[in-house]
Amino acid sequence: MSIQVGDRLPEVVLQRIGDGVESVDTKTLFGDTKVVIFAVPGAFTPTCSEKHLPGFIEHYQQFHDKGIEVACVAVNDPFVMQAWGQSQNVPDGLMMLSDGNADFARALGLELDASAYGMGVRAKRFAIYAEQGVVKQLNVEAPGEFRVSSAEHMLSQIS
Known part of the structure:
Protein backbone atom coordinates (compact mmCIF):
# COMPACT_ATOMS: atom_id res chain seq x y z
CA MET A 1 0.00 0.00 0.00
CA SER A 2 1.42 3.35 -0.95
CA ILE A 3 1.38 6.50 1.12
CA GLN A 4 -1.82 8.55 1.02
CA ASP A 19 31.13 18.34 4.09
CA GLY A 20 31.57 14.85 2.70
CA VAL A 21 28.73 12.36 2.64
CA GLU A 22 26.04 13.32 5.14
CA SER A 23 23.31 10.99 6.36
CA VAL A 24 20.11 12.88 7.12
CA ASP A 25 16.82 11.51 8.36
CA THR A 26 13.56 12.54 6.76
CA LYS A 27 12.05 13.70 10.05
CA THR A 28 14.89 16.21 10.49
CA LEU A 29 14.70 17.30 6.85
CA PHE A 30 10.94 17.51 6.41
CA GLY A 31 9.32 17.37 9.86
CA ASP A 32 9.12 21.09 10.64
CA THR A 33 8.64 22.63 7.24
CA LYS A 34 6.63 22.83 4.06
CA VAL A 35 8.28 20.80 1.31
CA VAL A 36 7.80 19.49 -2.18
CA ILE A 37 9.62 16.20 -2.61
CA PHE A 38 9.86 15.02 -6.16
CA ALA A 39 11.35 11.71 -7.19
CA VAL A 40 12.84 10.69 -10.47
CA PRO A 41 13.65 7.17 -11.68
CA GLY A 42 17.27 8.13 -12.29
CA ALA A 43 19.72 11.00 -12.45
CA PHE A 44 20.99 11.82 -15.94
CA THR A 45 18.11 9.95 -17.61
CA PRO A 46 16.30 11.76 -20.47
CA THR A 47 12.96 12.90 -19.02
CA CYS A 48 14.51 13.51 -15.61
CA SER A 49 17.29 15.69 -17.04
CA GLU A 50 15.35 17.40 -19.83
CA LYS A 51 12.04 18.13 -18.07
CA HIS A 52 11.54 17.08 -14.46
CA LEU A 53 14.53 18.60 -12.64
CA PRO A 54 14.73 21.63 -14.99
CA GLY A 55 11.12 22.53 -14.18
CA PHE A 56 11.86 22.63 -10.47
CA ILE A 57 15.01 24.66 -11.13
CA GLU A 58 13.03 27.14 -13.23
CA HIS A 59 10.29 27.50 -10.61
CA TYR A 60 12.45 27.12 -7.51
CA GLN A 61 12.09 30.79 -6.53
CA GLN A 62 8.28 30.56 -6.68
CA PHE A 63 8.33 27.68 -4.20
CA HIS A 64 10.88 29.52 -2.06
CA ASP A 65 8.72 32.67 -2.03
CA LYS A 66 5.84 30.56 -0.66
CA GLY A 67 8.10 29.26 2.13
CA ILE A 68 8.30 25.81 0.56
CA GLU A 69 11.51 23.77 0.50
CA VAL A 70 12.23 21.66 -2.59
CA ALA A 71 13.90 18.25 -2.55
CA CYS A 72 14.81 15.98 -5.45
CA VAL A 73 15.19 12.30 -4.57
CA ALA A 74 16.52 9.45 -6.70
CA VAL A 75 17.78 5.93 -6.16
CA ASN A 76 21.32 6.95 -7.01
CA ASP A 77 24.36 7.42 -4.80
CA PRO A 78 25.05 10.86 -3.29
CA PHE A 79 28.01 11.50 -5.61
CA VAL A 80 25.81 10.98 -8.67
CA MET A 81 23.17 13.28 -7.19
CA GLN A 82 25.79 15.95 -6.54
CA ALA A 83 27.24 15.65 -10.06
CA TRP A 84 23.78 15.75 -11.62
CA GLY A 85 22.88 18.84 -9.60
CA GLN A 86 26.09 20.56 -10.66
CA SER A 87 25.54 19.67 -14.32
CA GLN A 88 22.00 21.08 -14.13
CA ASN A 89 23.02 24.26 -12.23
CA VAL A 90 20.72 23.46 -9.33
CA PRO A 91 20.27 26.56 -7.14
CA ASP A 92 21.51 26.60 -3.56
CA GLY A 93 18.71 25.35 -1.37
CA LEU A 94 17.24 22.80 -3.78
CA MET A 95 18.14 19.57 -2.00
CA MET A 96 19.60 16.75 -4.08
CA LEU A 97 19.02 13.65 -1.95
CA SER A 98 20.23 10.10 -2.44
CA ASP A 99 17.94 7.19 -1.67
CA GLY A 100 20.71 4.78 -2.62
CA ASN A 101 19.04 1.59 -1.42
CA ALA A 102 15.48 2.69 -2.28
CA ASP A 103 14.57 2.74 1.43
CA PHE A 104 12.47 5.92 1.06
CA ALA A 105 10.78 4.71 -2.15
CA ARG A 106 9.90 1.39 -0.49
CA ALA A 107 8.69 3.05 2.72
CA LEU A 108 6.41 5.24 0.60
CA GLY A 109 5.21 2.21 -1.37
CA LEU A 110 6.36 4.01 -4.53
CA GLU A 111 9.20 1.77 -5.66
CA LEU A 112 9.55 0.71 -9.28
CA ASP A 113 11.13 -2.50 -10.51
CA ALA A 114 13.20 -1.35 -13.49
CA SER A 115 15.23 -4.57 -13.66
CA ALA A 116 14.05 -5.18 -17.21
CA TYR A 117 15.98 -2.03 -18.17
CA GLY A 118 19.08 -2.90 -16.15
CA MET A 119 18.29 -0.31 -13.47
CA GLY A 120 17.13 -2.49 -10.55
CA VAL A 121 14.72 -1.02 -8.01
CA ARG A 122 14.05 2.69 -8.46
CA ALA A 123 11.48 5.25 -7.36
CA LYS A 124 8.39 5.87 -9.41
CA ARG A 125 8.14 9.39 -10.77
CA PHE A 126 6.13 11.33 -8.20
CA ALA A 127 5.77 14.59 -6.31
CA ILE A 128 4.58 15.05 -2.75
CA TYR A 129 3.69 18.27 -0.98
CA ALA A 130 3.94 17.92 2.80
CA GLU A 131 3.52 20.28 5.74
CA GLN A 132 5.24 19.39 9.02
CA GLY A 133 5.73 15.85 7.75
CA VAL A 134 2.10 15.25 6.74
CA VAL A 135 1.26 14.61 3.08
CA LYS A 136 -1.12 17.24 1.69
CA GLN A 137 -0.75 16.48 -2.05
CA LEU A 138 0.39 13.27 -3.72
CA ASN A 139 0.91 12.97 -7.46
CA VAL A 140 2.21 9.70 -8.89
CA GLU A 141 2.81 9.39 -12.61
CA ALA A 142 1.47 6.55 -14.69
CA PRO A 143 4.28 4.52 -16.29
CA GLY A 144 5.99 6.50 -19.06
CA GLU A 145 4.15 9.74 -18.30
CA PHE A 146 5.29 13.13 -17.06
CA ARG A 147 2.45 15.48 -16.15
CA VAL A 148 1.23 15.46 -12.55
CA SER A 149 4.64 15.51 -10.87
CA SER A 150 5.88 18.59 -12.72
CA ALA A 151 6.80 21.79 -10.92
CA GLU A 152 4.06 23.65 -12.77
CA HIS A 153 1.39 21.15 -11.73
CA MET A 154 2.55 21.19 -8.12
CA LEU A 155 2.48 25.00 -8.02
CA SER A 156 -1.08 24.95 -9.35
CA GLN A 157 -2.13 22.68 -6.46
CA ILE A 158 -0.51 24.61 -3.63
CA SER A 159 -2.39 27.67 -2.48
Missing part, protein backbone atom coordinates in the same frame (compact mmCIF):
# COMPACT_ATOMS: atom_id res chain seq x y z
CA VAL A 5 -2.82 12.15 1.61
CA GLY A 6 -3.02 12.67 5.37
CA ASP A 7 -0.28 10.14 6.15
CA ARG A 8 3.01 11.09 7.80
CA LEU A 9 6.16 10.82 5.73
CA PRO A 10 8.12 7.71 6.68
CA GLU A 11 11.25 8.10 8.77
CA VAL A 12 14.25 6.86 6.81
CA VAL A 13 17.82 8.02 6.27
CA LEU A 14 18.84 9.68 3.01
CA GLN A 15 22.24 10.95 1.98
CA ARG A 16 23.62 14.11 0.43
CA ILE A 17 26.98 15.71 -0.12
CA GLY A 18 27.88 18.55 2.22
Whole structure:
Protein backbone atom coordinates (compact mmCIF):
# COMPACT_ATOMS: atom_id res chain seq x y z
CA MET A 1 0.00 0.00 0.00
CA SER A 2 1.42 3.35 -0.95
CA ILE A 3 1.38 6.50 1.12
CA GLN A 4 -1.82 8.55 1.02
CA VAL A 5 -2.82 12.15 1.61
CA GLY A 6 -3.02 12.67 5.37
CA ASP A 7 -0.28 10.14 6.15
CA ARG A 8 3.01 11.09 7.80
CA LEU A 9 6.16 10.82 5.73
CA PRO A 10 8.12 7.71 6.68
CA GLU A 11 11.25 8.10 8.77
CA VAL A 12 14.25 6.86 6.81
CA VAL A 13 17.82 8.02 6.27
CA LEU A 14 18.84 9.68 3.01
CA GLN A 15 22.24 10.95 1.98
CA ARG A 16 23.62 14.11 0.43
CA ILE A 17 26.98 15.71 -0.12
CA GLY A 18 27.88 18.55 2.22
CA ASP A 19 31.13 18.34 4.09
CA GLY A 20 31.57 14.85 2.70
CA VAL A 21 28.73 12.36 2.64
CA GLU A 22 26.04 13.32 5.14
CA SER A 23 23.31 10.99 6.36
CA VAL A 24 20.11 12.88 7.12
CA ASP A 25 16.82 11.51 8.36
CA THR A 26 13.56 12.54 6.76
CA LYS A 27 12.05 13.70 10.05
CA THR A 28 14.89 16.21 10.49
CA LEU A 29 14.70 17.30 6.85
CA PHE A 30 10.94 17.51 6.41
CA GLY A 31 9.32 17.37 9.86
CA ASP A 32 9.12 21.09 10.64
CA THR A 33 8.64 22.63 7.24
CA LYS A 34 6.63 22.83 4.06
CA VAL A 35 8.28 20.80 1.31
CA VAL A 36 7.80 19.49 -2.18
CA ILE A 37 9.62 16.20 -2.61
CA PHE A 38 9.86 15.02 -6.16
CA ALA A 39 11.35 11.71 -7.19
CA VAL A 40 12.84 10.69 -10.47
CA PRO A 41 13.65 7.17 -11.68
CA GLY A 42 17.27 8.13 -12.29
CA ALA A 43 19.72 11.00 -12.45
CA PHE A 44 20.99 11.82 -15.94
CA THR A 45 18.11 9.95 -17.61
CA PRO A 46 16.30 11.76 -20.47
CA THR A 47 12.96 12.90 -19.02
CA CYS A 48 14.51 13.51 -15.61
CA SER A 49 17.29 15.69 -17.04
CA GLU A 50 15.35 17.40 -19.83
CA LYS A 51 12.04 18.13 -18.07
CA HIS A 52 11.54 17.08 -14.46
CA LEU A 53 14.53 18.60 -12.64
CA PRO A 54 14.73 21.63 -14.99
CA GLY A 55 11.12 22.53 -14.18
CA PHE A 56 11.86 22.63 -10.47
CA ILE A 57 15.01 24.66 -11.13
CA GLU A 58 13.03 27.14 -13.23
CA HIS A 59 10.29 27.50 -10.61
CA TYR A 60 12.45 27.12 -7.51
CA GLN A 61 12.09 30.79 -6.53
CA GLN A 62 8.28 30.56 -6.68
CA PHE A 63 8.33 27.68 -4.20
CA HIS A 64 10.88 29.52 -2.06
CA ASP A 65 8.72 32.67 -2.03
CA LYS A 66 5.84 30.56 -0.66
CA GLY A 67 8.10 29.26 2.13
CA ILE A 68 8.30 25.81 0.56
CA GLU A 69 11.51 23.77 0.50
CA VAL A 70 12.23 21.66 -2.59
CA ALA A 71 13.90 18.25 -2.55
CA CYS A 72 14.81 15.98 -5.45
CA VAL A 73 15.19 12.30 -4.57
CA ALA A 74 16.52 9.45 -6.70
CA VAL A 75 17.78 5.93 -6.16
CA ASN A 76 21.32 6.95 -7.01
CA ASP A 77 24.36 7.42 -4.80
CA PRO A 78 25.05 10.86 -3.29
CA PHE A 79 28.01 11.50 -5.61
CA VAL A 80 25.81 10.98 -8.67
CA MET A 81 23.17 13.28 -7.19
CA GLN A 82 25.79 15.95 -6.54
CA ALA A 83 27.24 15.65 -10.06
CA TRP A 84 23.78 15.75 -11.62
CA GLY A 85 22.88 18.84 -9.60
CA GLN A 86 26.09 20.56 -10.66
CA SER A 87 25.54 19.67 -14.32
CA GLN A 88 22.00 21.08 -14.13
CA ASN A 89 23.02 24.26 -12.23
CA VAL A 90 20.72 23.46 -9.33
CA PRO A 91 20.27 26.56 -7.14
CA ASP A 92 21.51 26.60 -3.56
CA GLY A 93 18.71 25.35 -1.37
CA LEU A 94 17.24 22.80 -3.78
CA MET A 95 18.14 19.57 -2.00
CA MET A 96 19.60 16.75 -4.08
CA LEU A 97 19.02 13.65 -1.95
CA SER A 98 20.23 10.10 -2.44
CA ASP A 99 17.94 7.19 -1.67
CA GLY A 100 20.71 4.78 -2.62
CA ASN A 101 19.04 1.59 -1.42
CA ALA A 102 15.48 2.69 -2.28
CA ASP A 103 14.57 2.74 1.43
CA PHE A 104 12.47 5.92 1.06
CA ALA A 105 10.78 4.71 -2.15
CA ARG A 106 9.90 1.39 -0.49
CA ALA A 107 8.69 3.05 2.72
CA LEU A 108 6.41 5.24 0.60
CA GLY A 109 5.21 2.21 -1.37
CA LEU A 110 6.36 4.01 -4.53
CA GLU A 111 9.20 1.77 -5.66
CA LEU A 112 9.55 0.71 -9.28
CA ASP A 113 11.13 -2.50 -10.51
CA ALA A 114 13.20 -1.35 -13.49
CA SER A 115 15.23 -4.57 -13.66
CA ALA A 116 14.05 -5.18 -17.21
CA TYR A 117 15.98 -2.03 -18.17
CA GLY A 118 19.08 -2.90 -16.15
CA MET A 119 18.29 -0.31 -13.47
CA GLY A 120 17.13 -2.49 -10.55
CA VAL A 121 14.72 -1.02 -8.01
CA ARG A 122 14.05 2.69 -8.46
CA ALA A 123 11.48 5.25 -7.36
CA LYS A 124 8.39 5.87 -9.41
CA ARG A 125 8.14 9.39 -10.77
CA PHE A 126 6.13 11.33 -8.20
CA ALA A 127 5.77 14.59 -6.31
CA ILE A 128 4.58 15.05 -2.75
CA TYR A 129 3.69 18.27 -0.98
CA ALA A 130 3.94 17.92 2.80
CA GLU A 131 3.52 20.28 5.74
CA GLN A 132 5.24 19.39 9.02
CA GLY A 133 5.73 15.85 7.75
CA VAL A 134 2.10 15.25 6.74
CA VAL A 135 1.26 14.61 3.08
CA LYS A 136 -1.12 17.24 1.69
CA GLN A 137 -0.75 16.48 -2.05
CA LEU A 138 0.39 13.27 -3.72
CA ASN A 139 0.91 12.97 -7.46
CA VAL A 140 2.21 9.70 -8.89
CA GLU A 141 2.81 9.39 -12.61
CA ALA A 142 1.47 6.55 -14.69
CA PRO A 143 4.28 4.52 -16.29
CA GLY A 144 5.99 6.50 -19.06
CA GLU A 145 4.15 9.74 -18.30
CA PHE A 146 5.29 13.13 -17.06
CA ARG A 147 2.45 15.48 -16.15
CA VAL A 148 1.23 15.46 -12.55
CA SER A 149 4.64 15.51 -10.87
CA SER A 150 5.88 18.59 -12.72
CA ALA A 151 6.80 21.79 -10.92
CA GLU A 152 4.06 23.65 -12.77
CA HIS A 153 1.39 21.15 -11.73
CA MET A 154 2.55 21.19 -8.12
CA LEU A 155 2.48 25.00 -8.02
CA SER A 156 -1.08 24.95 -9.35
CA GLN A 157 -2.13 22.68 -6.46
CA ILE A 158 -0.51 24.61 -3.63
CA SER A 159 -2.39 27.67 -2.48
